[in-house]
Amino acid sequence: MLNFQFDNAFVRELPGDAETGPQTRQVHGALHSPVLPTPVAAPQLLAWSRDVAQLLDLDAAAVDSAEFAQVFGGNRQLPGMQPWAANYGGHQFGHWAGQLGDGRAISLGEIVNRAGQRWELQLKGAGPTPYSRRADGRAVLRSSIREFLCSEAMHHLGVPTTRALCLIGTGEDVVRDMFYDGNAKPEPGAIVCRVAPSFVRFGNFELPASRGDHALLAQLLDFTIRRDFPAIAAAHAPGSEAARIAWFGEVCTRTALMIAQWMRVGFVHGVMNTDNLSILGLTIDYGPYGWIDNFDADWTPNTTDREHRRYRFGQQVQIAYWNLGRLAGAVAPLLSSHDGLHQGLQAYVDTFVAADQATIAAKLGLAECSEDDVALMQSLHALMTDAEVDMTLFFRGLADVDASAGDVAGLRDSFYDEAKYTAAKPAFDAWLQQYAARLAEDGTPLPQRRARMNAVNPRYVLRNYLAQIAIDKAEQGDLSSVHELLDTLRRPYDDQPGREHLAQRRPDWARSRAGCSMLSCSS
Numbered sequence: 037m038l039n040f041q042f043d044n045a046f047v048r049e050l051p052g053d054a055e056t057g058p059q060t061r062q063v064h065g066a067l068h069s070p071v072l073p074t075p076v077a078a079p080q081l082l083a084w085s086r087d088v089a090q091l092l093d094l095d096a097a098a099v100d101s102a103e104f105a106q107v108f109g110g111n112r113q114l115p116g117m118q119p120w121a122a123n124y125g126g127h128q129f130g131h132w133a134g135q136l137g138d139g140r141a142i143s144l145g146e147i148v149n150r151a152g153q154r155w156e157l158q159l160k161g162a163g164p165t166p167y168s169r170r171a172d173g174r175a176v177l178r179s180s181i182r183e184f185l186c187s188e189a190m191h192h193l194g195v196p197t198t199r200a201l202c203l204i205g206t207g208e209d210v211v212r213d214m215f216y217d218g219n220a221k222p223e224p225g226a227i228v229c230r231v232a233p234s235f236v237r238f239g240n241f242e243l244p245a246s247r248g249d250h251a252l253l254a255q256l257l258d259f260t261i262r263r264d265f266p267a268i269a270a271a272h273a274p275g276s277e278a279a280r281i282a283w284f285g286e287v288c289t290r291t292a293l294m295i296a297q298w299m300r301v302g303f304v305h306g307v308m309n310t311d312n313l314s315i316l317g318l319t320i321d322y323g324p325y326g327w328i329d330n331f332d333a334d335w336t337p338n339t340t341d342r343e344h345r346r347y348r349f350g351q352q353v354q355i356a357y358w359n360l361g362r363l364a365g366a367v368a369p370l371l372s373s374h375d376g377l378h379q380g381l382q383a384y385v386d387t388f389v390a391a392d393q394a395t396i397a398a399k400l401g402l403a404e405c406s407e408d409d410v411a412l413m414q415s416l417h418a419l420m421t422d423a424e425v426d427m428t429l430f431f432r433g434l435a436d437v438d439a440s441a442g443d444v445a446g447l448r449d450s451f452y453d454e455a456k457y458t459a460a461k462p463a464f465d466a467w468l469q470q471y472a473a474r475l476a477e478d479g480t481p482l483p484q485r486r487a488r489m490n491a492v493n494p495r496y497v498l499r500n501y502l503a504q505i506a507i508d509k510a511e512q513g514d515l516s517s518v519h520e521l522l523d524t525l526r527r528p529y530d531d532q533p534g535r536e537h538l539a540q541r542r543p544d545w546a547r548s549r550a551g552c553s554m555l556s557c558s559s
Contacts, residue, residue: 038098038107040147042116043154045263046234050255052120058164058173062135065249067240067256068120072113073142074163074173076225078207079109082510083518085188087526088201088231092157093149099202108229109204110142110162117145121165122235125243126311127362129346135243136311137167140175143235154233154263157201161227174210178507178551180226181518183322185506187230189498189525190319195297196290197319198232203518214556224511232318234264238363239311245366254370257283264316281376284367288360288384290317295356296391300399301494302328302427304349306338306555310359324555327497329542330452331420331427337500339556353388360384398492399431400471401485402478412474416467423460426450426541428497435489439472452541494528495539500553501546502538 046068053069055061063069084099098104106112113119121138128136142162147155160183161175180203187200209222236256244253258275261268261283268286272279294317298305305312306324314320326337333350341347347355364377371377393405396413420430429450437446444464451457475485498521506517524535532538546552 038103038114042145043148044118044145047118047120049259058166060169061166063123063166066123068122069166071121071142071165072119073110073159075111076109076206076208079105079111080205081105082203082205082515083522084202085200088199092155105204108202109227110159119144121167124239124311125246126239126309128309136239138165139168139171140173155231156235158230158235159227160230174225176210176212177224177226177511180228181507181510182503183228185503185521186322186325186498188522192526193301193494193528195319196294196317198230201229201231203228234316236260236315237311238313238359241363241366242310250369257367277371280370284377285380285383287315288380289387291356291360292384292387293317293391294319295353296388296395298352300395301497304337306336306347308347308355310362313359326500328427330424331417337554339554357384398488401489403480419460419463419467423456424452429541431493432495435486439468439475442469444468490529495531496524496528498525499542501542504551
């Protein structure tokens with residue numbers, strides 16, 4: 037039997053919508069709306085994360101029970117659950133979009149585990165809410181697999197992220213127009229149970245601020261500090277300006293650390309709207325994301341972003357700063373001075389620069405990073421871009437190359453184009469000679485350097501084409517690749533004999549195939 041200790045602080049302590057039910061509406065003066073998941077025809081457990089189950093004090097027997105699929109498929113509520121959808125707004129692609137809210141996510145409740153940790157359980161794809169607008173609140177199997185796998189993959193890569201407990205098939209089809217070209221078709225439906233200490237995002241603060249509801253804004257901010265930032269709450273008086281300024285600075289710092297980790301592993305979020313950034317500095321809302329295959333700072337995985345590439349890989353650092361500026365503008369009415377907000381934004385810059393320099397040192401196997409090392413890495417990035425070089429394979433292989441030989445041939449498998457390899461080889465050989473001189477100056481012993489590099493340069497990442505292969509098979513009822521990827525990505529820095537096929541560069545057939553190169557926001 038599932039036995040959770042619920043403590044639903046968000047709905048208990050913050051104003052809720054007086055109206056019930058999923059009918060679409062503008063919700064004022066409230067931060068959440070009560071709404072129940074819509075039952076599905078035949079909920080079936082397709083995959084689950086043992087790591088997250090352990091966080092929630094669940095054993096295999098509980099997960100394998102019929103009750104588990106019923107609860108996390110949205111068909112049954114447990115005692116203590118108070119399902120709700122959150123009310124928030126956001127800037128989408130740089131423009132204020134007004135009220136948005138949880139259109140297909142329904143939080144079941146907040147549990148406190150035996151270790152005293154708070155975890156919010158949220159079903160994505162559980163049916164309509166007051167914020168679904170004209171949509172059905174459902175999710176398809178393909179996007180659900182991608183979110184389930186990526187949540188866990190990112191965690192094990194060391195990137196701050198929400199987690200995923202399970203993937204549930206609904207036994208129902210969902211009609212989606214994947215390419216927005218008028219050719220909608222039915223696809224298998226699914227639900228992911230997402231898990232995080234909090235799903236509050238920048239947009240939660242932007243909406244009441246945009247409406248001039250400063251009392252509600254203050255209530256949310258002080259609650260967030262009290263529940264989610266206990267160290268700040270303990271150091272400052274409740275509701276004080278000092279607490280609020282410290283909170284903003286902490287959000288800026290956490291956001292910088294998250295973005296630095298994205299850049300380290302080559303992750304591109306694809307839709308960095310302000311309603312998709314967590315105040316805890318967690319990666320949230322896995323939609324049209326992707327990993328860099330060939331290094332390209334201008335690449336975006338989002339077809340909606342194809343023209344302007346606002347959310348491209350190389351601009352994520354600047355977009356996070358811009359989004360923090362929107363958050364600063366939202367909370368500014370609660371402060372007598374904006375100096376603390378400016379300090380917080382500067383903390384973002386300083387934190388990111390320090391984290392990025394630490395990344396450069398680690399990826400190159402150096403004890404520390406100098407300004408010359410930053411230039412060395414930038415020159416490498418330029419070479420990789422021009423020669424179409426796989427980011428993951430190159431950096432992982434770099435630890436095993438004798439740089440002093442000045443020969444890039446040992447990294448040939450990371451190049452996508454033979455002609456470009458031949459043309460670029462002299463420049464890469466020259467770069468390796470520079471790198472060898474820097475390694476000699478650094479003096480770190482080879483075994484230690486390799487260990488340092490292999491701890492930050494993953495062998496395995498969730499490449500889009502690997503996810504698509506798993507999706508194609510799952511849609512035919514074969515979940516073996518989902519399970520293989522889930523297990524492999526639990527140890528992304530380890531060499532795993534027999535799984536070399538999951539650590540290869542993108543095949544030519546996947547270069548432009550839908551789901552393997554770019555994706556839409558459709559789910």
